Structure formats: C-alpha cells, structure tokens
Amino acid sequence: MIQRRRPLILVTNDDGIDAPGLYELATHMTGLGDVVIIAPREEQSAVGHAITIRGSVRALPHAFDGPLASIQAIAIDGTPADCVKLAMNSILHKRPDLVVSGINRGSNMSINVMYSGTVSAATESSIRGIDSLAVSLVEGGRQKYDASAQCAVIIARKVLRSRLPRGIVLNINVPPVPFGAIQGMRVTRLARARWEEQFVEGVDASNQPCYFYRGKFYNLDEGTDTDIYAVSRGYVSISPIQHDLTAHGCVTVLGTWRWSEFAE
C-alpha cells in the first residue's frame, strides 16, 4: 500500500489564537494532515488586509491543551495577513498544502468580505498559490463550532484532492444549526449589499467629539444564487473569491473614452 505524505495545514484566524472557533477547526483538521497554528494573539476583527509595515511583529510560542497539546502553535502580535506572511517566509520550513482561516465568530458574507481579517488571511495565502479556505459561522443559535468544523473538513478534503483554480479562495459560511440540520452545500456568489452607518456621536475621555460605529446591513440582491440566500435556506455557502480586483469587463469600455487628448 502506498503511504501518501500527510498534507501540511496552516490554521489561522482573526478572532485571536484563544478563540474557540480556531480550536475546533484545528482539532478537526488534525484528521486530515499535520496542523500548524499561527494566529493573532488578540482579536483582529475588521482589520481587512492591513499589514504591520511600521514597527515590528512579535511571535511567541503558544501552548494548547487537549487534542492540540502536541501541535506547533505561535501567537503573533499583528494582523491575520501578517500571520500568513510570517508563516510562509520565516516560520514554516515548508510550503503548506492548505491554509484554513477561522472559524470566525459571525458571518463573512457579501460586502463584509472587504473588512474581514478572516478572509484576508486566506487571500494572502492564495496570492502565493496555496489553496485557501475562510470559514465563518453565521450568527444565531448556540454558536457552537462543531458543525462548521465538520463542514470545513468535508470541503478541505475535496480541495486537497482536486486542488482549486489558482488564486481562488473558498469563502465558506455555515448556518448556525446542528450538523444534521444542514441542508447541503451550494456554490454561490457574494450578494450585492452595503452598510449604512448611523454613527453615534459622543465625547471621549479628553472631552473631544467622537463617533461610535453603529450600522444597518442592507441586502440589495434578490438573487437566489447568493451566499446570503443559501445560508438563509440552511445551506453551507461556498463562494469562490479572487484577489485580482481588475474589473476586466470595464477595461474595454473605458478604453473607448478619449484618453489621447491629454490637455482639454
């Protein structure tokens, strides 16, 4: 019988290395391969694709207990994108076969992928051509991560076998129900939506006017092929996303504008 090499799986997140979603995810991933955890020491939600180019990034060994006691784990004082960059270029001695980011506490669907550190970590590794998943558990219910972790394992196993198209991240959102109640999996697109902030005006400790974020999320998309729709019907949503932001269809359109007339 041929002994296949166990894949190397890097697990990270944006909720911080002590978040229960990461623990559950990493524990389940040990069934698929050798797991290394490199994650922010503290919560880094909504940091988007920020990196720490000013100052330094600290990296300290982190000890887990239970099923992760023997796993290499490193806590980073930095952003999720910092974690992946450090992992690839300084900490790991070989290239991972898969990067899994999560399980995020709360959904990362539609326009929210722009702000998400969970997704940015996966994007960062996909830029390097590594198959990458971002996994989020939608708000609601008991917020237990076992069903999401089981779904992540199913998808990760498929990805390790079939490989993703280059530069693609699978952005996975799991409805907040027990595993047995999940209706299935659907490949979706990100719904068109936006936030409308209603900032609350206040005064800070130094008596200066300041604002606190409050907002309302508007789904502007009635499509039945979106991430939000799939999750609302009890399905796991799997959206392929990319880091090439070029609006390719627009390049031709804008090329027809007269750019030659340099002064007018």
Add this chain to the structure above:
Amino acid sequence: MIQRRRPLILVTNDDGIDAPGLYELATHMTGLGDVVIIAPREEQSAVGHAITIRGSVRALPHAFDGPLASIQAIAIDGTPADCVKLAMNSILHKRPDLVVSGINRGSNMSINVMYSGTVSAATESSIRGIDSLAVSLVEGGRQKYDASAQCAVIIARKVLRSRLPRGIVLNINVPPVPFGAIQGMRVTRLARARWEEQFVEGVDASNQPCYFYRGKFYNLDEGTDTDIYAVSRGYVSISPIQHDLTAHGCVTVLGTWRWSEFAE
C-alpha cells in the same frame, strides 16, 4: 447661460491630512467643484480596508492655509475607510459627486492595491455608488505632486461628465516625471505580482523575539496591458477595479464538484 451646480468633491488619503500630496490634489480639485477634505490625522499606510469598529473615531476641524484656507477640512483619528464612512453618514450634508483619494506617496499598482489605504477609501465610496478615484505618484524623481494633480484633474473632469460604471474605482498611477514628459494615459489591468518577504529577526524593547518587514516585489506578468508596464513606459495608468470579489468564472466550475454527498 445655464448655471450648472458645482459638483461636491470629497478629498481623502492614507498618508494623513498634512501630506503634501493631499494638499496639491485638493488645491487642483477646487478648479472643478466644491472641495471638502476628510482625511486621517496621521499616516495610515498599508491598513487595507480596516475600519474602527472597536473604540471610537475622533473628528476634529483642521485648518489649512494658502489656497485651501476657506475649505472645510476634518482630521479623523481612524482609517481611510472610516473617513469615507463618517463623511457619508455623519459629516457631509449631501452626497458627493466624486471622491478622490491621494495623491499617495508611492505607487499602488498590482497586488499592492490589496494593502492600500488610498485605494480602500475610494473603494468604500464606490460601494455607495459614488464615482471614485485613487491617485498615486510612483516612487522616483523629485516626488513633486503637481503633474499628478494635473492628471487627476483631467481624469476627474472626464468622470464628472461621463460617469463611471457603477461600483468601479479608477486606480490611477502617475509616473514620476514632469507633466510635459508624460506620454499619455492608458487603461490597464492590475499586473499579476507578489511580494516575497524576507523578515528581519530582531528583539524588541521587552527582549522578545520579533520580526521586521523587508521584502522584494516580483512582477510575474509580462503583459503589455498592465499598470506596471504602462507606468514604466511613461504613461499614466488607469485601472478600473471593483469591490465584488466573486470569481464569477469559478462559480460554474466549482458547481460541477459533487457537493451533494454531504458525508463521505
């Protein structure tokens, strides 16, 4: 003669409200419309699309001199995306016709748009359906912003007249040469490229191991239709970029994977 309403133009950046690139940009934009400046108080480079959802965001009036003395200007203790969200939802009393972010000190081409606060500010306003430009001056030469500002005015005038397709940002990079030496303008796509970090290991003030970002940029793209190519030939590069990250071509491909078999 019909008196047309002067457009409202919001100017922001990520280098901070005192950056010379912003001053030059805003000064030139006063020739096209009514300008309001809402920008980070301090430098916010490489923050990507981060927003300040924890804690508060401070907003303080800022006084410019010279040609901007009569302009409303507000400095924000927050990220570029915070600036645009606050502007839209709390500070401005009407919707701007155009948002211009920059002029960034240094290029924002290819994969670097992921990390750029300059671009994120423009992206944030494009999500709200507002025509948006990000303007960057490529490294090199004397780093004077007048030529870039003149180019921004030419492009802004076209955009105010023709309007952009919805959800599109024009990501503009200007070569570091005098206005008269610019070869023209080209509509481009983002070049495929990536950073390879070579982190420098060090020790921080508390004697803990830490890492400092160093890296090398690799352009992997030999196309002559890219932003990097255009700028290298002395052209202003105009790349239409979008915030919908769905890899639409991939939705169909991944849909052919067997997702029905929920356990395997």
